[in-house]
Amino acid sequence: MSTQQKELISRRYPWMVLSVTSLGVLLTLLNVGTLNVALPVVSRHFHATAITANWILLSYMLFNTVFILIFGRLADMFGRRRLYIIGLSAFTIVSLLIGFAPNIWVLLVLRVVQAAGGAIVVTNTTPLLTDAFPEKSLPKGLGINVLVASVAQLVGPVVGGFFASVLGWQWVFWFNVPFGVIGVIWAMITLRSMPSTGTREAFDxxxxxxxxxxxxxxxxxxxxxxxxxxxxxxxxxxxxxxxxxxxxxxxxxxxAKSPLMDLRLFGQRRYAMAYTSAFLNSFARSAVVLLMALYYQTLDHASAFTAGLAVLPVTAGMLLLSPVAGSLASRYDARLLSSLGLALSGLGVLVLIFEVGPASSFAWAAVGMFLVGAGTALFMTPNTSSIMTTIDPAHRGTANGLRSMLQNMGQVVSTALSLMLVTASLPPRLQASIYGGNAVALPQRDVHLIVVGFRTALFAMLIATLIGVLTSLVRGQRKHAQAH
CATH class of the missing domain: 4.10.860 (DNA Excision Repair, Uvrb; Chain A)
Known part of the structure; x- marks a missing residue:
């Protein structure tokens, strides 16, 4: 092979890695969105109670969040290529087995194993990209990765609704299998072994x-x-x-000499503030999608499908701004862009606070949701890049695992807190309408109580976003990446 051919392959390699990781991200995030819509069909098939049905989702969320940090550390120890292929293989095999689950308990166990496979894929994606891309073009690669994640969130409910209603609930999981097989084969062909990036430290x-x-x-x-x-x-x-x-x-x-979580990162202001900002951004964005979907089902009597369409402006904002954010992140300071993104999200939440109510305009609500999504996209790429390009290459899996875990925790905490704030001052009969929607018109007094609850929850998200702006601003100036 000539020198020119080798140089051409070397230039193409980062984008080939991006094609591998994009397929993994697409599959794992589609899995979450499809089941959100198909959950009633799965629950009816297994005659699941309300609490058991909740655990079909919760089991994956719980173990995925915990495993993300653990597998980030393991990737640093044993190599990212090997662990990524193992994770995607496990995710694919379990997706096939779930369709044959004889009862709800087998399904829940398989969902835990699936969560482990998904955690391996997610926690290795950003480190693989960081290893492959030059620092100057890394933000573009990360921006496309965020774009793929946004697409998965956009089409997930549509795909889940189609398979569950037309082909049966099993196909909500089985559709992963052919794409997973392709992804594993492509990863084995494409990804290079990079033993120099791994560590041989003891397992904590x-x-x-x-x-x-x-x-x-x-x-x-x-x-x-x-x-x-x-x-x-x-x-x-x-x-x-x-x-x-x-x-x-x-x-x-x-x-510990070889800690699972390197707490010394929090002793460096730029890392501590970048991680804190990532948590707060995830905290605010996740709750906005949930709250607005519930709002349209409760007060506008929309179906779940219609409510899902109504919150699409959040995803649209992420889709449109992700490529732009990747381009800007290669030219401007991460502190400036990330802070601007959080401020944009805060402006969107402020619009929603005023638009939630009996005389609300969907057009203005859509503008608010779009700003939340656009601000999130503008925040995520430079913030992630600022962490990954300045960390020791041998510990990128640990650093990214911590970032992903904090983002997942933001989603979990915001879900619990926002629902608590919405329902805290409501009588039991109105709490039921929040969780299950309401098919009949409510008295004006009840409408007022519910609106106050939604505004209170959105106001909490606004406060979190404004704190995120401050933590992002005080992170300090950009540092040069360490050689790799």
Whole structure:
């Protein structure tokens, strides 16, 4: 092979890696969106109770969030290529097996294994791109990756609704299989082994066990608190596990030679503020989508499908701004762009606060949701790039795992908190209408109570976004990437 051919392949390699990771991201995120729509069909098939049906979603969310941090560390130890292929293979095989699940309990166990495979794919995506792309063009690659994630969120409910209603609930999972097989083969052909980026440090077993039970307790409590009640023994036990085990985990991690979570990153302002901002951005955006979907079903009597269409402006904003954000991030300081993105999202939430109500205009609400999505896209690419290009290449999996875990935690916390704020001051009969929608007109007094609840929850999201602007601004100036 000539030198010219080698140079051509070298220039193409980053984009080939992007094609591999894009397919993995597309599959794992489609899996979340499709099941959100198909859940009633799956629940009816297995005669699941309300709580059991909730765990079809919750089991994946819980274990995916916990495993993201763990597998980020393992990728640094054993190599990203190998672990990525294992994760996508596991995700594909389990997608096939779920369609043959004989009962709800087998389904839940398989969903946990699927969550592990999905966590491996997600936590390796950004490090693989960072290893492959030169620093100058990395933001463009990350921007396209965010774009693919947005597409998955956009088409997921449509795909899930089609398969569940036309071909049966099994195809909600089986459609992953052919694409997963293609993805595994393409990854084996394309990805290069890069042993120099891995580490051979000891596996942090105590840290893994503690973080599993601490985060597991927190997610369990926050997810079930609004349903079972905050005084329920299960919820209290989850909160106690988080409160007691978290300080123990932090103490052990600070003293460990090969920690699962490198707490020294938080001693550097640019990392601490970038991570905090990522959590707050995810916290605000996730709740906006949930709140507006519930709002249209509760007060406008929209169907779930119609409500899903109504919140598409958030995804549209992410789709349109992601490529622009990638281009801008290669030329401008991450602190400026990320802070501007959060401010744009905050402006969108402010518009929604004024538009929620009996005399609301969907046009203005759409503008507000679009701004939230656009601001998120403008925030994510430069913020992620600022973390990944300045971290030691051997620890990119750990750094990205921490970032992904904090984003997932933002989604979980915002879901629990926003639902609590919406329903906290409502009588039980109105709480039921929030969760299940309402097919009949409500008295004006009840409408007022519900509107106040939604505005209170949105106001909390606005405060979180404004705090995110401040944490992003104080991160400090951009540092040059370390050689790799």
């Amino acid at each position: 077993l105590p840290g893994n066990i503690l973080i599993f039970f601490a985060l597991g307790g927190a997610i369990l409590a926050l997810s079930e608190g609004s349903t079972l009640g905050w005084g329920n023994p299960i919820v209290v036990a989850g909160l106690l596990a988080f409160v007691i085990l978290t300080p123990i985990f932090l103490h052990i991690e600070w003293r």
